[in-house]
Amino acid sequence: MARTRLLLSLRWGDMDAYRHVNNVELLRLLEEARVRAFGIAAPDGSAPMLATGMVVAKHTVEYLRPLDYRLAPIAVDLWVGRVGGASFEVDYEVVEPDEASAVYVKASTVCVAYDFDAARPRRLGEDERARLAGLAG
Amino acid sequence: MARTRLLLSLRWGDMDAYRHVNNVELLRLLEEARVRAFGIAAPDGSAPMLATGMVVAKHTVEYLRPLDYRLAPIAVDLWVGRVGGASFEVDYEVVEPDEASAVYVKASTVCVAYDFDAARPRRLGEDERARLAGLAG
Amino acid sequence: MARTRLLLSLRWGDMDAYRHVNNVELLRLLEEARVRAFGIAAPDGSAPMLATGMVVAKHTVEYLRPLDYRLAPIAVDLWVGRVGGASFEVDYEVVEPDEASAVYVKASTVCVAYDFDAARPRRLGEDERARLAGLAG
Amino acid sequence: MARTRLLLSLRWGDMDAYRHVNNVELLRLLEEARVRAFGIAAPDGSAPMLATGMVVAKHTVEYLRPLDYRLAPIAVDLWVGRVGGASFEVDYEVVEPDEASAVYVKASTVCVAYDFDAARPRRLGEDERARLAGLAG
Known part of the structure; x- marks a missing residue:
């Protein structure tokens, strides 16, 4: 119920020599979706979901069918x-x-809340956990 | 009078370690604008401007002020x-x-019409030259 | 015993706004290692491991510690x-x-042998399976 | 006489859908050469050429013949x-x-010495100008 849909444009340069959108560039699109949804601004335009940014601890990505470049956005x-306590x-x-x-593509990323000033992971606050839980699928 | 405006979205990953949109990635945005305007589809949605694609012969790019990542598109x-006979x-x-x-950014690119089957430049046809001239600034 | 080591150079542009090598660019490095080891040429300089190229079906990537840009190659x-019959x-x-x-980084990729002319996966030949098995860890 | 030669490796992902090294990625290679030669370390391994980094003010790039991906480095x-006073x-x-x-490719870049703490260009010091002059062609 709390799916967030982002419409993102492909770039011609996302294609590789096989003339499909390159599998690595698809991770770039997932990064963009993640930044827009969780890092910089909440989907409703309110304050950022996370106070201090996040780092990626793990990706799992399955490629189900080739994606071709086209002018229209993909979702x-x-x-x-x-x-979790420090990750989601x-x-x-x-x-x-x-x-x-x-x-x-189906994918999953483990994100860790990160304090870049202190250069280390940090625990999620109660408020952050509540807001993230509100986006649970 | 025949300026074409494209609104393109930045990606978080366009930033470099200086936290501005990287100067090389700005060329990627120009490529995307070029492909959308001249390569794949005419601005009015009609047939592609060029029958066989194009290659880049020269870029001149001036960076006038730093561009920061943001959610809203840039133009x-x-x-x-x-x-010319084989280029524009x-x-x-x-x-x-x-x-x-x-x-x-202010930039200029010399594009050469290219026949990828024959692996060589080709002359622009009268129809192509007329349509390109219709987009003159 | 059959580990292949590739020494690859980082690029300054691999860093993101956090000033570490970006997690997506690390996939680009894995792609390069994969292409060099299995796609284009065998590690011993003999004929390519695969006759027709490969596509990626799945990545699993764990990021264990941040990697900083430096002049020396990483391994x-x-x-x-x-x-398997059509994948490895x-x-x-x-x-x-x-x-x-x-x-x-620790990672794993499922590669599928792919016939680009026919636009579909294909079974691995006996010879290919034997050579791949020779590179088993 | 003071040409510096850098041998840089291509990446498979530098190719675009035309199966040549993409013109934008060639700028990425020039960036890497520039960073290695002038930004981070002097060619002789001594202290960095520039105390505070640099930004790009202008690129001029001519593409003379297509470059194909291969395992061997290019130069x-x-x-x-x-x-100049603040640029070179x-x-x-x-x-x-x-x-x-x-x-x-033949190319030329105008680089501006930049003080990132102050967020503005700065004049080159006498020592910097002397060292840069020592690399004049």
């Missing part, structure tokens, strides 16, 4: 999975906007 | 400069959409 | 895991060349 | 052109290491 649906999971699907059954 | 204004010039400005006097 | 150790697994570690205990 | 020759020009050629007449 990245994302939601929050497990929320973001789950995503890259889908055709008008045809939710056409799934290009 | 790339582009128009056609000189049209694309001129661009990367500007703040709501404030045309805020220019981040 | 990607890779070896073949499970070999590549396992990797990104490590400090002179200090094998310093592991930055 | 970037670079030298210092005009040195870097000139480059991307060439085949064993065949200097095979030039892929």
Whole structure:
């Protein structure tokens, strides 16, 4: 119920020599979706979800069908999975906007809240945990 | 009069360690504007401007002020400069959409019509030259 | 025993705004290691390991410690895991060349042999399976 | 006489859908050459050429022949052109290491010494100007 959908544009340069969107560039798109949804601004335009940014601890990415470059945006649906003391999971699907059954990529990222001034992970605050939980799938 | 404006989204990953949009990534944005305006589809949605694609022969790029990542798109204004027998010039400005006097980048690219099957440049046809001339600034 | 070590250079542009090598760019390094080891040429300089190229079906990537840009190359150790009828697994570690205990990334990729002319996966031949098995860790 | 030669490795991912090294990625290679030669460390391993880093004010890049991905490094020759009060020009050629007449790219970049703490350009010191002049072509 708390899926956030982001419509993101591809770039011609996302293609590789196989003339499909390169698998690494798809991670770049997931990064962009994650930053827009959780890092910089909440989906409703309110204050950022996280006070201090986050780092990636783990990615799991499955490529289900090739994605070709086109002018129209693609959709990245994302939601929050497990929320831990210092980390949370973001789950995503890259889908055709008008045809939710056409799934290009399924992925999951473990994000760790990180205090860049102190150069170390930090615990999530109660408020952050509550807001993240509100985005649970 | 025939400026084409494209609104393009930045990506968080376009920033470099200086925390501005990297100067190389700005070329990636110009590529995207060029492909969307001249390579794949005409601005009015009609057939592609060029039958066989194009290669880049030369770039000149001036960086006038730093561009920071943000969620809102930036504008790339582009128009056609000189049209030659086998090449044409694309001129661009990367500007703040709501404030045309805020220019981040001025650039110019010499594009050469290229026949990828034959692996060589080719002359522009009369029809192509006429359509490109219609986009002259 | 059949680990292949590749020494790869970082690029300044691999860093992101956090001033570490970006997690997505680390996938680019794994791609480069994979291409050099399995796609284009065998580690011993003989014919390519695969006749027709490969596509990525799945990545699993764990980031264990931040990697900073520096002039000296880093090491990607890779070896073949499970070999199936049409796919095989590549396992990797990104490590400090002179200090094998310093592991930055552990990752695993499921690669599918792909016939680009026919635009579909294809079964691995006996010869390919034997050569891949020879690189098993 | 004071050309500095850097041997840099290509990455498979530098290719675009045309199966040549993408023109934007060639700027990435020039950036890497510039950082290695002038930004981070002097060619002789002594202290960095510049105390505070630099930003790019202008690029001029001519693409003379297509560059294909291959395992062997390519050479970037670079030298210092005009040195001004707050800026200097870097000139480059991307060439085949064993065949200097095979030039892929000729380029020139205007670099501005930049004080990132103060967020503004700064004048080059006498020592910096002398060292840069020592790298003049």
